[in-house]
Amino acid sequence: MAAIEIASLTKRFGKFVAVDGVSFSVDEGEIYGFLGHNGAGKTTTLRMLLGLTQPDSGSARVLGNDVVKESLAVRREVGFLPAGYALPPDMTARGFLTYVGAMFGMNLREARARADELLARFELSEVAKRKLGAFSTGMAQKVGMAQALVNEPRVLLLDEPTSGLDPIGRHELLQLLRSLSMDKGVTVLFSSHILSDIEALCRRVAVLHHGRLVAAGDVAALRAEHKAASMEDLYLALARKEAA
Amino acid sequence: MIRLVWLDYRAMLRERKVLVIVALFAYAILAVPALLSKPPAHVLTAVTGWFGTADPFALFLYVWTDLAMNKLAAIVAVVLAGGLMARERDMGILPILLSKPISRGRYFLVKLLSAWGVLVTVYVAAHVLEAVAFGRSIPGFRAGVFFASMSLHALTLLFSAAFAATLAVVIRRRTIAMVVSLLILMSLMGASFVGFYQPAWRAAAMANPFSLGVQALAHLPSPGLADVLWPMAGLAAMTCGMALLGALAARRVEA
Numbered sequence: 001m002a003a004i005e006i007a008s009l010t011k012r013f014g015k016f017v018a019v020d021g022v023s024f025s026v027d028e029g030e031i032y033g034f035l036g037h038n039g040a041g042k043t044t045t046l047r048m049l050l051g052l053t054q055p056d057s058g059s060a061r062v063l064g065n066d067v068v069k070e071s072l073a074v075r076r077e078v079g080f081l082p083a084g085y086a087l088p089p090d091m092t093a094r095g096f097l098t099y100v101g102a103m104f105g106m107n108l109r110e111a112r113a114r115a116d117e118l119l120a121r122f123e124l125s126e127v128a129k130r131k132l133g134a135f136s137t138g139m140a141q142k143v144g145m146a147q148a149l150v151n152e153p154r155v156l157l158l159d160e161p162t163s164g165l166d167p168i169g170r171h172e173l174l175q176l177l178r179s180l181s182m183d184k185g186v187t188v189l190f191s192s193h194i195l196s197d198i199e200a201l202c203r204r205v206a207v208l209h210h211g212r213l214v215a216a217g218d219v220a221a222l223r224a225e226h227k228a229a230s231m232e233d234l235y236l237a238l239a240r241k242e243a244a
Numbered sequence: 245m246i247r248l249v250w251l252d253y254r255a256m257l258r259e260r261k262v263l264v265i266v267a268l269f270a271y272a273i274l275a276v277p278a279l280l281s282k283p284p285a286h287v288l289t290a291v292t293g294w295f296g297t298a299d300p301f302a303l304f305l306y307v308w309t310d311l312a313m314n315k316l317a318a319i320v321a322v323v324l325a326g327g328l329m330a331r332e333r334d335m336g337i338l339p340i341l342l343s344k345p346i347s348r349g350r351y352f353l354v355k356l357l358s359a360w361g362v363l364v365t366v367y368v369a370a371h372v373l374e375a376v377a378f379g380r381s382i383p384g385f386r387a388g389v390f391f392a393s394m395s396l397h398a399l400t401l402l403f404s405a406a407f408a409a410t411l412a413v414v415i416r417r418r419t420i421a422m423v424v425s426l427l428i429l430m431s432l433m434g435a436s437f438v439g440f441y442q443p444a445w446r447a448a449a450m451a452n453p454f455s456l457g458v459q460a461l462a463h464l465p466s467p468g469l470a471d472v473l474w475p476m477a478g479l480a481a482m483t484c485g486m487a488l489l490g491a492l493a494a495r496r497v498e499a
Contacts, residue, residue, distance in 0.1 A: 086336035
């Protein structure tokens with residue numbers, strides 16, 4: 001069964017078409033790669049899935065909920081890590097995660113317990129009471145990931161989650177995503193332009209180029225179709241084909 | 245929602261701008277003795293003419309209300325709420341927060357309620373300190389009148405915060421919204437006593453939240469309960485209306 005279904009989704013900003021009739025679906029429990037250059041339309045697509053931006057046409061459903069008409073229901077089941085985000089600098093890590101828990105309707109005791117659990121999981125317990133403004137990039141990214149997991153989401157939408165992480169942090173994040181998918185059946189839509197990350201995690205991908213979907217499906221099949229030895233070769237072949 | 249407001253209130257108390265607000269209130273408390281020691285002649289004339297009494301307590305209440313709290317109401321409201329949601333968006337925090345199951349309108353109200361909480365906390369603390377500091381030194385100081393009058397004025401502060409927050413989500417550019425809010429609130433504040441010196445304008449002045457906020461002074465030396473309650477009701481209605489308007493406008497804010 002599809003956890004995410006996107007059909008002819010389109011978003012325009014004035015005359016600029018950011019997302020142009022994109023359609024693909026992601027199965028439950030799958031880690032699905034969402035690939036494209038900077039400005040290809042990945043972020044806009046993810047924002048439409050969360051109701052942060054309204055599509056101009058087309059439709060999308062997450063766990064059966066329409067992203068426009070039932071966006072609050074979507075957001076109850078989804079964890080989101082945006083690209084280039086910031087955390088409230090005056091809040092502590094524990095305070096922020098508790099706050100996010102309260103946004104999901106948890107009472108203060110539940111929210112604090114969940115915050116402590118996540119801080120321990122991401123090895124942040126020692127800095128739990130430190131203000132987020134004093135966190136390093138890697139630590140902030142861990143808090144970012146932790147806030148996406150507060151509600152034990154069934155679907156994770158991750159926008160460039162490995163950007164800014166050192167090799168160890170990146171490795172740990174990829175391991176975490178594998179574990180969430182395999183052990184808990186969490187569906188992950190993993191947006192990135194870091195091809196090695198996509199290759200390491202995903203069996204299927206969708207590739208955007210200037211807002212249009214240029215390929216979607218099984219990575220091995222796409223590589224065979226385009227005679228590409230690696231993910232990088234596949235992406236370059238698709239990009240050149242579009243440019244031609 | 246109450247849990248979220250409580251957490252937001254506690255987080256907001258740690259923000260640096262709250263220190264600025266506390267400093268402004270502290271300055272007001274410290275400045276009052278200087279203002280009262282040599283009040284300008286036109287202030288004395290105005291107090292006697294408008295309030296029909298030369299009572300030192302009336303002078304104190306006028307100085308505290310107009311020269312200190314009225315100006316602070318415009319400034320601190322803009323400092324605390326003038327960038328509401330726009331600040332979070334500019335900093336890149338909003339996409340995370342709005343990806344949670346909370347509507348934009350509700351989030352606006354959470355932020356506004358916590359801002360109100362912070363303002364009321366500082367305002368009440370400042371007034372308790374003021375009452376303690378001047379209760380004995382001002383001849384004829386009446387704590388009941390002081391707190392009743394300033395409770396009414398507190399609603400002006402809440403209105404100002406709601407107004408500044410609403411403009412922040414309507415204009416969406418933080419600096420412009422704050423400047424426009426400040427200019428409008430300062431203009432309203434400047435006209436707050438117009439009904440006192442231009443009786444013909446008295447009825448029209450009731451549309452000005454700052455005029456409503458100083459209505460207890462119109463009934464010195466002994467304002468009754470009704471003299472405070474009816475402007476309170478008017479200000480509360482204006483404030484709630486402004487907050488709802490802001491919540492509606494917030495629905496169009498993109499993260």
